[in-house]
Amino acid sequence: MAFTWETPKGVWQEDENGSFGLSRSKDFGEIAWSPEATGRAADIAQLIGASVPTQCSCAPIFPDDFAHCPECGKPLRNAASNAKPAPEWWGPCGDHSLSELAPKGLPITAVNLDSIVRGRTAGQSTGRPDTTMLSPPLAPCVFASSRFGLLADRLIALSFEQNALQYWDPHEKQWLRIAADGDAAGLSFTRSAYYWIRPAVPETGEIALVPTDSGLYRLFLNPVTASYLTRPVWEKPLVSAPAQVQQHTACLYKDSDGVRLWTAKARAPQPQVYPCAGGQLPDNGWSRPITLNGQVIWLHQRGHLVWKPGAEPQWLPWRADWEPRFSFGGATQSRDGRLWLMGQNEQGFTYVQLGVPDGPSTVTDGARLGFGSFVFRLGHQVLEDPWDAGTVEDENDAHALVVPVLLSQSGDRRKRTGLVLRYDHFVGTAAAMLDGREERDAKLQWIGDQIITLDRARISTPLELSAFVHEDHLWLHHPDWREMRGWRLNGGGK
Numbered sequence: 001m002a003f004t005w006e007t008p009k010g011v012w013q014e015d016e017n018g019s020f021g022l023s024r025s026k027d028f029g030e031i032a033w034s035p036e037a038t039g040r041a042a043d044i045a046q047l048i049g050a051s052v053p054t055q056c057s058c059a060p061i062f063p064d065d066f067a068h069c070p071e072c073g074k075p076l077r078n079a080a081s082n083a084k085p086a087p088e089w090w091g092p093c094g095d096h097s098l099s100e101l102a103p104k105g106l107p108i109t110a111v112n113l114d115s116i117v118r119g120r121t122a123g124q125s126t127g128r129p130d131t132t133m134l135s136p137p138l139a140p141c142v143f144a145s146s147r148f149g150l151l152a153d154r155l156i157a158l159s160f161e162q163n164a165l166q167y168w169d170p171h172e173k174q175w176l177r178i179a180a181d182g183d184a185a186g187l188s189f190t191r192s193a194y195y196w197i198r199p200a201v202p203e204t205g206e207i208a209l210v211p212t213d214s215g216l217y218r219l220f221l222n223p224v225t226a227s228y229l230t231r232p233v234w235e236k237p238l239v240s241a242p243a244q245v246q247q248h249t250a251c252l253y254k255d256s257d258g259v260r261l262w263t264a265k266a267r268a269p270q271p272q273v274y275p276c277a278g279g280q281l282p283d284n285g286w287s288r289p290i291t292l293n294g295q296v297i298w299l300h301q302r303g304h305l306v307w308k309p310g311a312e313p314q315w316l317p318w319r320a321d322w323e324p325r326f327s328f329g330g331a332t333q334s335r336d337g338r339l340w341l342m343g344q345n346e347q348g349f350t351y352v353q354l355g356v357p358d359g360p361s362t363v364t365d366g367a368r369l370g371f372g373s374f375v376f377r378l379g380h381q382v383l384e385d386p387w388d389a390g391t392v393e394d395e396n397d398a399h400a401l402v403v404p405v406l407l408s409q410s411g412d413r414r415k416r417t418g419l420v421l422r423y424d425h426f427v428g429t430a431a432a433m434l435d436g437r438e439e440r441d442a443k444l445q446w447i448g449d450q451i452i453t454l455d456r457a458r459i460s461t462p463l464e465l466s467a468f469v470h471e472d473h474l475w476l477h478h479p480d481w482r483e484m485r486g487w488r489l490n491g492g493g494k
C-alpha cells in the first residue's frame with residue numbers, strides 16, 4: 001500500500017516497493033510522476049532540492065525533509081547545490097549588465113571572459129578545447145544558462161525554427177526534448193531574426209520572454225515532468241523579436257490593417273499600440289532589435305524603424321541607391337557613440353548613420369566586418385571610428401580575413417577583447433566567405449592583451465557559429481558540429 005508524506009516542497013507518495021514520487025509540488029502543482037521522471041531522479045533532486053542516498057541504493061530519490069533512508073537507516077543528503085550560481089547567459093544580446101554606452105542587441109557581453117587566456121600559450125599555435133559536449137539535436141538554436149528560479153544551473157537550447165525546447169541533463173549527459181504542457185503555445189518564430197528576453201527576476205522555472213508565430217509569451221520549464229508551459233503577454237502574430245528599452249517591452253505585430261508596434265511598461269495595466277508608416281511596413285525579415293540611448297531600432301533590407309517610449313515610431317527608408325550589408329556584422333559604433341551600418345552604393349562600401357532621417361554617410365576603402373566597437377578591415381583591427389584604417393601590427397594581416405564572433409566588454413570601451421574566426425592567406429571577397437560559398441580552414445582566436453589560438457576548424461558558414469557561457473566555460477556551437485567545444489574560464493588550458 002502507498003504512503004503519503006507531506007513535506008515543505010509538496011506531497012510525496014511511497015509505493016509498496018519503497019520508491020518515492022512527487023505527486024504535488026508547491027511550485028508546479030499536481031504532478032503525474034512517471035517512470036521517466038524516476039530515471040531522471042538525480043537531476044530532479046538537484047533542481048527541486050530533494051534528498052538522495054549517500055551510502056545505499058534503496059531508492060534514487062527521497063522526500064526533501066528525509067535525513068535517513070527509511071529502509072536501512074543510512075544517511076541521506078539534500079541534493080540542492082551549495083555552490084554559488086555561475087554567470088548567467090541568455091545570448092550575448094540579452095546582457096542586462098552591459099554598460100549604458102554599449103548598444104544591446106549585438107554579440108556583446110558584459111561577462112568577463114578575459115580569464116580564458118590564463119594558462120594558455122600566446123601565438124598562432126593551435127590549442128584544443130578543454131572539453132566537449134554533445135550538440136543539441138536540433139539547430140539553429142539560442143542558448144540560455146541560468147538557475148531559472150530553480151536550485152541548480154542548467155542549460156537550455158531553443159530551436160526556434162523547429163519548435164523544440166531542448167534541455168541538457170548533466171547527469172545522464174543527454175539532451176531531452178521538453179514537451180508542451182496541455183495548451184502551451186508552439187515556440188517557432190521564423191519571420192524575423194530571433195531574440196528572447198531574460199526575465200528580470202525569474203519565477204520558478206521561468207526561462208524567458210519569447211516571440212512566437214502566435215504572440216509574445218512567458219516561457220516556463222517544469223523540470224519534474226520535463227514539460228513547458230507558456231503564459232500569454234500579447235497574442236497577435238509577431239513580425240519582429242521583442243526589445244526592452246526604459247522599462248518598456250516592445251515588438252512589431254500584424255493586425256488586419258498592417259504592421260503595428262505594441263508596447264507595455266512593467267507593472268502598467270494597459271499596453272499601447274502605435275500604427276507604423278500607415279501599416280505599410282514589411283511583415284518579415286526584421287533584424288534583432290538594437291537598443292541604445294533609450295531608443296530601439298529594428299533594421300530591415302528596406303530601411304529601419306526607430307522608436308522611443310512615449311513617441312510615435314519612425315520609419316526611415318534607406319536612400320534609393322544604397323543597400324545594407326547585414327552579413328558584415330550589424331551596427332557599429334563610432335567613438336562619439338553614434339550607430340552606423342555598412343552598405344554599398346555605386347561609390348563602394350559606405351557607412352550610414354542609424355536613427356536619423358537621411359543620416360550622414362562615410363565612404364570606406366573596403367568591406368569591414370564587425371559590430372559595436374569590434375571591427376576588422378581584412379586582418380587588421382580598426383580601433384578608432386569604424387571607417388578609419390585598420391591598425392597594422394603585422395603585414396601578413398593584409399592577407400587574412402577576420403570575422404568577429406563575440407565581444408567581451410567589461411569596463412573600458414577602448415579595450416577590445418573577444419572571439420574571432422581568422423582565415424589566413426585569404427583571397428576572394430568577404431561576402432562570398434560569409435554567404436557560405438567557400439569552405440576554408442579557420443582559426444578560432446581569442447584577442448585581448450595577447451592573441452591566443454583556441455582551435456582550428458573548417459567552417460563553411462561562419463555566421464552560424466555561436467558562443468555561450470555555461471558553468472564557467474566558453475562554449476562554441478556550430479550546426480555542422482556533432483560536439484560543442486568548451487574552454488575553461490579562470491585558469492584553463494593547463
Ligand SMILES: [Zn+2]
Pocket residue numbers: 053056057058059069070071072073074
Ligand atoms: Zn537505504
